[in-house]
Amino acid sequence: MNSGATPTVPPSRVSGRPLALVAVAALGVIAADQASKQWAQDALSDGRSRDLLGSFLRLRLTYNPGAAFSLGTNSTLFITAIAVVVVVVLAVTARKLRSVPWALAFGLIIGGAVGNLIDRFFREPGGGRGHVVDFLELPHWPIFNLADSAICVAAALVVLLTFRGIGLDGTREGAHDGADDGASPTTEEAQR
Numbered sequence: 001m002n003s004g005a006t007p008t009v010p011p012s013r014v015s016g017r018p019l020a021l022v023a024v025a026a027l028g029v030i031a032a033d034q035a036s037k038q039w040a041q042d043a044l045s046d047g048r049s050r051d052l053l054g055s056f057l058r059l060r061l062t063y064n065p066g067a068a069f070s071l072g073t074n075s076t077l078f079i080t081a082i083a084v085v086v087v088v089v090l091a092v093t094a095r096k097l098r099s100v101p102w103a104l105a106f107g108l109i110i111g112g113a114v115g116n117l118i119d120r121f122f123r124e125p126g127g128g129r130g131h132v133v134d135f136l137e138l139p140h141w142p143i144f145n146l147a148d149s150a151i152c153v154a155a156a157l158v159v160l161l162t163f164r165g166i167g168l169d170g171t172r173e174g175a176h177d178g179a180d181d182g183a184s185p186t187t188e189e190a191q192r
Contacts, residue, residue: 018103025107033115063131099170108154115147
């Protein structure tokens with residue numbers, strides 16, 4: 001019997017779901033990113049830009065040797081090494097996740113990073129220095145791709161979860177402060 005007022009979900013009900021979500025989200029981002037990049041190379045190879053949503057969203061094929069916003073164009077190997085470290089750290093840490101929103105964030109970051117790493121290793125000039133395919137263009141914004149979008153959405157989710165005090169285990173900071181008032185969320189409630 002649980003001695004505290006904060007009921008918890010049995011670990012067997014929670015433990016596998018977040019890790020599976022990390023994998024599904026990551027694989028979904030990688031597949032969508034690589035398919036969209038292949039499409040962009042086939043459909044936009046003539047060098048012309050095309051309006052998708054008027055002038056708000058245009059399609060224009062570019063190859064980016066740098067990081068986001070074309071920063072670090074002379075540091076491609078360093079950027080590649082950082083991305084590999086991030087993927088490894090998140091993949092190892094993901095085993096400890098008990099929060100579905102954190103699992104989604106981890107999956108989006110891993111998928112986005114791996115999507116761009118595939119370009120780094122398999123596109124010209126290759127060997128960790130390959131140029132990333134970018135093709136989505138907003139006004140007054142650098143051209144980007146679906147992997148970049150997944151990373152940005154994940155970053156916003158991380159900020160939100162952190163701001164709300166939701167930990168990787170799905171509990172909220174201070175949830176044990178009102179142990180007898182019944183106001184503390186369950187682990188399952190904190191995952192939402």
